[in-house]
Amino acid sequence: MDATLSGHLQELRRGTVVVASLTVLRTPGYGYSLLETLSEAGFEVEANTLYPLLRRLEAQGLLTSEWNTDEARPRKFYKTTEQGDSIAATLRGEWARLDGAITDLTTGSQG
Amino acid sequence: MNHLVDRYVTTALRRIPEQQRTDIDRELRASIGDAVDARIESGEAPEAALESTLTELGDPARLADGYVGRPAYLIGPDLYFAWLRVLKMLYSIVLPVAVGLVTLIQILDDLNIGKVIAAIVTSTLTVGAHIAFWTTLAFAILERTGPHAPLQNTRAWSVDDLPRHEPPGLRTTELVAGATWSLLLIGGLVLQEFTFTAVPVLDPANWTFWWPFLIVVLLVRAAYPFAVRARGGWTRATSAGNAVLAVLVGAPLIWLLASDGFFNPGYQRIAELVDGHVKTWMTTTLIVSVVLSTLWDIGQVVVQAERNRRAVVS
Numbered sequence: 001m002d003a004t005l006s007g008h009l010q011e012l013r014r015g016t017v018v019v020a021s022l023t024v025l026r027t028p029g030y031g032y033s034l035l036e037t038l039s040e041a042g043f044e045v046e047a048n049t050l051y052p053l054l055r056r057l058e059a060q061g062l063l064t065s066e067w068n069t070d071e072a073r074p075r076k077f078y079k080t081t082e083q084g085d086s087i088a089a090t091l092r093g094e095w096a097r098l099d100g101a102i103t104d105l106t107t108g109s110q111g
Numbered sequence: 112m113n114h115l116v117d118r119y120v121t122t123a124l125r126r127i128p129e130q131q132r133t134d135i136d137r138e139l140r141a142s143i144g145d146a147v148d149a150r151i152e153s154g155e156a157p158e159a160a161l162e163s164t165l166t167e168l169g170d171p172a173r174l175a176d177g178y179v180g181r182p183a184y185l186i187g188p189d190l191y192f193a194w195l196r197v198l199k200m201l202y203s204i205v206l207p208v209a210v211g212l213v214t215l216i217q218i219l220d221d222l223n224i225g226k227v228i229a230a231i232v233t234s235t236l237t238v239g240a241h242i243a244f245w246t247t248l249a250f251a252i253l254e255r256t257g258p259h260a261p262l263q264n265t266r267a268w269s270v271d272d273l274p275r276h277e278p279p280g281l282r283t284t285e286l287v288a289g290a291t292w293s294l295l296l297i298g299g300l301v302l303q304e305f306t307f308t309a310v311p312v313l314d315p316a317n318w319t320f321w322w323p324f325l326i327v328v329l330l331v332r333a334a335y336p337f338a339v340r341a342r343g344g345w346t347r348a349t350s351a352g353n354a355v356l357a358v359l360v361g362a363p364l365i366w367l368l369a370s371d372g373f374f375n376p377g378y379q380r381i382a383e384l385v386d387g388h389v390k391t392w393m394t395t396t397l398i399v400s401v402v403l404s405t406l407w408d409i410g411q412v413v414v415q416a417e418r419n420r421r422a423v424v425s
Contacts, residue, residue: 032145052177
């Protein structure tokens with residue numbers, strides 16, 4: 001039963017990491033910083049999911065990246081592109097719509 | 112301590128295409144470094160911090176698969192069972208037949224028990240390895256280029272893409288098995304000229320026409336059912352084509368057998384048998400088997416075509 005639940009939770013959360021990442025990275029950030037920000041914000045995301053995801057979003061043109069070598073440890077900084085930003089806005093709109101729809105469904109069945 | 116990081120990163124990078132490695136290498140090391148620093152800052156011992164960071168990142172192979180996003184397998188779930196069925200069928204039918212033939216030739220050639228056992232063992236291993244290799248290669252290519260390949264799914268799906276119900280006689284398994292059988296016959300025909308025995312078993316004089324002719328017809332026969340399936344299955348016209356091909360293979364074989372032009376007269380065991388009953392018996396058996404298998408082949412396809420026709424009419 002636990003495995004079933006965690007499978008469904010994972011399904012449900014999968015897309016939210018994309019929205020959250022594109023939203024957070026409107027100000028540039030690197031892998032670990034984003035991981036911290038997301039987990040502080042309450043998103044349960046694993047490092048081994050997030051790092052490959054960032055590269056996929058970059059390949060899709062939703063993020064750009066740049067190496068920052070000013071500090072002792074060179075880091076790859078990602079930033080949301082215009083396209084990424086507009087997609088994130090659409091996804092957030094969809095999220096709000098779904099939230100409303102689920103709420104309507106729940107209250108509707110109760111009433 | 113860095114030793115562990117090196118091992119982790121190298122393991123992950125091994126599974127990633129060359130041109131992406133440098134960048135992922137740097138980024139992964141930086142991310143690990145950041146995570147370890149954060150743990151040390153919150154009071155963990157350096158070594159424990161590194162270990163728990165890597166444990167949290169998990170299996171490097173899984174991480175690499177996440178980066179690459181392409182299938183890391185030779186034959187996927189769509190084709191796995193077809194592959195397994197073909198292999199089982201080839202191992203249970205073709206392998207014994209091939210080993211039986213080689214053994215028979217060896218017995219005819221020299222009834223030395225050591226040599227016979229050696230022939231059985233080596234032919235089992237050789238034919239077995241060939242069956243596994245070629246079947247797997249064919250399916251691996253099918254996996255990457257066939258209708259199952261993910262690359263072809265970029266186009267929008269329409270109802271026309273619905274696979275036709277694969278009629279009996281034209282299932283992928285049967286087609287591949289049939290083609291493999293034809294290819295093995297060709298292989299046997301060519302190899303017997305050079306290996307197996309010191310002198311070829313079959314008449315080398317036929318290389319001027321009949322053997323090359325049979326090779327060409329067998330190749331066409333191997334490919335023909337695939338073409339028929341692509342056009343939607345057996346019809347009267349295509350089953351007639353199949354009959355012509357079957358006759359083109361069967362008739363020359365029967366004629367060569369009947370006119371003593373099949374076996375190599377220079378092959379001494381056959382020469383010894385010329386006057387005996389054994390040769391007549393062998394030739395008759397072979398002629399009967401060729402006739403029966405040709406008729407069976409023609410018949411079952413005609414039946415299938417007739418069924419298809421009625422299914423369309425009704």
